[in-house]
Amino acid sequence: MILLFGGTTEGRATAHLLDHLGMPYLYHTRTPGNQSVKGKHQWGLLDQPAMVKLCRQENISLLIDAGHPFAEQLHKNVTNTAQITGLTAIRIERPELSLEQRHLRVFESWPQMMDALEKLPIQRILALTGVQTIGHFQTLKSPHKIHFRILDSALSFQKGLQTGVPKAHLHPAPAHLNAQNLNQMLKYIDPSLLISKESGTSGYLQLKIDTAAYNNLPLWIIKRPKLPRYAHLVYQISELHQLLLRMRRTKRQPDLPLRNGYTTGVCATAAALGAFEWLMTNQCPAQTKLFLPDGAEVEQKIYAEAAPLNNTASCTVIKDAGDDPDVTHAAVIGCRVKLLSSSEIRFERGEGVGLVTLPGLNCPPGEPAINEGPKKMMVHNLKILAQRYGYKGGWILCPFIPEGRTLAQRTFNPRIGITGGLSIIGTTGIVRPYSHSAFVGALQKHMEVAKAMGHRQLVATAGQRGENLYREIFGDQTETAFVHYGNLIGETIHCAIKCNFEKISIGILPGKAIKLARGALDTHSKNAALDPAYVQELAQRAKLSLRGRKALKKIILFNEAESLLAPSDLQRLYHEVEHACQETLNKKFPKNIKIKVMLLHCPGHTTRQKNSPFRAT
Structure with a gap:
């Protein structure tokens, strides 16, 4: 059982990843909220002793902290609990954005920012920092007119009123911020200064930076607190996906049956379907389903690689080879898809895919190392999806494996005349573990x-x-x-x-x-x-x-x-x-x-x- 701390965009994304991997988990959040996850859900404040007790009661085997970057006490409790229990702790952190723009001013701490605010003349301020931060502003002696954007929920509004902030200064808004509703709020409040936390892309920080610049407003940003030491620190859900696959193999219990996995051909097919659907809908799918040669249907999780441009898009898949000792286990397998006006279907060699140089293999010399089985599977599934969208053109399909050239050195590919990378292979689509x-x-x-x-x-x-x-x-x-x-x-x-x-x-x-x-x-x-x-x-x-x-x-x-x-x-x-x-x-x-x-x-x-x-x- 995995103990996942969430309540954030990353928390829900991690929960969905664990659902996809079939890994049981307990999802813990600070407040009840509207958490649509399949795992067991608990909420409430947990101090360190309570967290340790929960780990032992629920037989927790792994800790994942996907909490907010400013949940400083949570981070300390998670890492201390890991040290006490001997469990591994993973932190899914938001990537940092550049804060070098002229209209930005960055502060290392809340007291430092409050000191700077004390020195300003009286003005109207909009804090985009949430209801939990109101207490910091109440230390101010200067009578600034501070408005707060808070989450549109009864609980957040009640908390805001309990702080003594006037009702007119509380502005409930949806969790999903966009330029339109932010500009509407600015027009209504007419602030002379914006304040935000360094909340990362999923906290809409880039949107706030761009909107402040567009409206010629200064934006003050409070830096996120420093993290304690975790066993693993990842910045993308795809990185977490890779890490969990590797950990599941190393921590596998010997008495459990061996798990089947999927071939590089299945992964390249799923990536191609994801890219094609992205081109058709202008939205990258979170997952896709495809048919194996025997007619079985399987689902793969899709990650965006390159957005549609000039009728071309790219997606990737993280390969799960099950319990087979495959060098491509947890590797990124992708495919770039280009739409053609004709019905032609052409395969090209992408980064990390090998080139066949000797006869005797499934592909002729001079061709990319993409076997006939995967080619047929990709075309078959693309044609099914094309019917759904009424698409009558063709494709250029370019599978790629970013680490392929390096991984190929751990295989016999160079010895058998496949140079520069790995092969896209698989007769059945299923990898059956070799034990x-x-x-x-x-x-x-x-x-x-x-x-x-x-x-x-x-x-x-x-x-x-x-x-x-x-x-x-x-x-x-x-x-x-x-x-x-x-x-x-x-x-x-x-x-x-x-x-x-x-x-x-x-x-x-x-x-x-x-x-x-x-x-x-x-x-x-x-x-x-x-x-x-x-x-x-x-x-x-x-x-x-x-x-x-x-x-x-x-x-x-x-x-x-x-x-x-x-x-x-x-x-x-x-x-x-x-x-x-x-x-x-x-x-x-x-x-x-x-x-x-x-x-x-x-x-x-x-x-x-x-x-x-x-x-x-």
């Missing part, structure tokens, strides 16, 4: 279900792409007869033996097949790499031509063989690889289960498919 024990446990359960349904044999492929290829070649099989081994071929066969299956067919693509042929039962790149000497050994055994053997010396990825070899050489090599895979498994597993290896054709560009002699055997 050895959890993976094997789930695999075992899957097989038990298949056995209970009367299946005597299984088809195992690395993932959805391999399964789709198998179905294309051999026709549909019952859904439960298929299992995905990921990289754990050996563990998959052990599970099949344990469940007493009679036969298992291993459908495998060339990249993993060359590793299995060499004897690797776990084909993850951290455990098995391409062995050039072994490739040459296979080439000799397959009796490849001299030209073919020379061509194979150049490869970095085994998938490149398809584009480098003549059809006859390629077929002989693939048959030899498949034979070597079969030998590996025959030697390592008992005879009471029949194992059949099928090398599947790896789909590349259409031109290569036409000339490729190989199919599953």
Whole structure:
């Protein structure tokens, strides 16, 4: 349970973020107010002992202070409570604005400002500081005519009257300030001086600064108090989103089931939808829904990146990879969308998205590393949204990953010919966490279900792409007869033996097949790499031509063989690889289960498919 202190714009935004993340929370505010949040809501003053007691009673695991910048006592209580209880405290602070303009005068404290006011001749003043600050002005001896803009609520008006301020000097106004109602108030009161707190953008400080300048009025600003030390200090809800995702992973309880996440393709699609909707409505959506390839609908939170200009806008999404050890977990994934008058749809490479430089991947060399699956998902969802708005044009879609170039150094992308960034990938849109024990446990359960349904044999492929290829070649099989081994071929066969299956067919693509042929039962790149000497050994055994053997010396990825070899050489090599895979498994597993290896054709560009002699055997 998270204890969130709010009552502010940031408080409500944080509550909505926690709702989106499915993280339970207790929302605490000073007054009841109108707080439309899904979490449990409490209100009232809390001193430090009461705060500590509440944390222990509610089994609080994290403190988030989204209170007002001037809630000085709250900040002290939160940080002291964190120190006493050993909890982590996060502060969501409002970004500071420049206060260098000529018509502004900045004060470090209320007494300093009151001293300056004492020296002024009598004048009419409008304080835009709220009902809680009236007490500071009542220390003045000078008989200034001070008017107060207060929140339009019965509680605020009652508090104002209790201070002794004349009713005519209290001006209730909506919480959401705009230039029109502020200028109306100025016209009605006709002040010669404005006073405000350094309340940040969400406190409409920039609007107050601009309005004062427009009306040629001086504006005095009281600086916000200094914050005590928090474990984490963030300035945007998107930063908090990233921080909470990282913390949820590091603090994960081991007995909980592993959480699925979303691919970079889903995130780029959501960002594209957000930008397109922004262009259609002139308002950036807070979240968007999209359809995955299997028809499931998911929701993603949207953040504004670049407002509409010249038919172009950009939005971002914070990636949640669940419990998978994905380097892009909590990374910013975005997309820039440009509207076209024609029906053309074009993809471009944005910052941090890699460039494909070698054959054998899902994208041709020279193209952005955006796989076909995400491309189809983006176009499909955009067309659905376009129908809603009656849009008939096309798009230029430019995904970007601001940290992509740096994050790519922690992947194998540079080694496999993707330079300058990461890939936009994802066949299903879902990231399923890679945990050895959890993976094997789930695999075992899957097989038990298949056995209970009367299946005597299984088809195992690395993932959805391999399964789709198998179905294309051999026709549909019952859904439960298929299992995905990921990289754990050996563990998959052990599970099949344990469940007493009679036969298992291993459908495998060339990249993993060359590793299995060499004897690797776990084909993850951290455990098995391409062995050039072994490739040459296979080439000799397959009796490849001299030209073919020379061509194979150049490869970095085994998938490149398809584009480098003549059809006859390629077929002989693939048959030899498949034979070597079969030998590996025959030697390592008992005879009471029949194992059949099928090398599947790896789909590349259409031109290569036409000339490729190989199919599953």
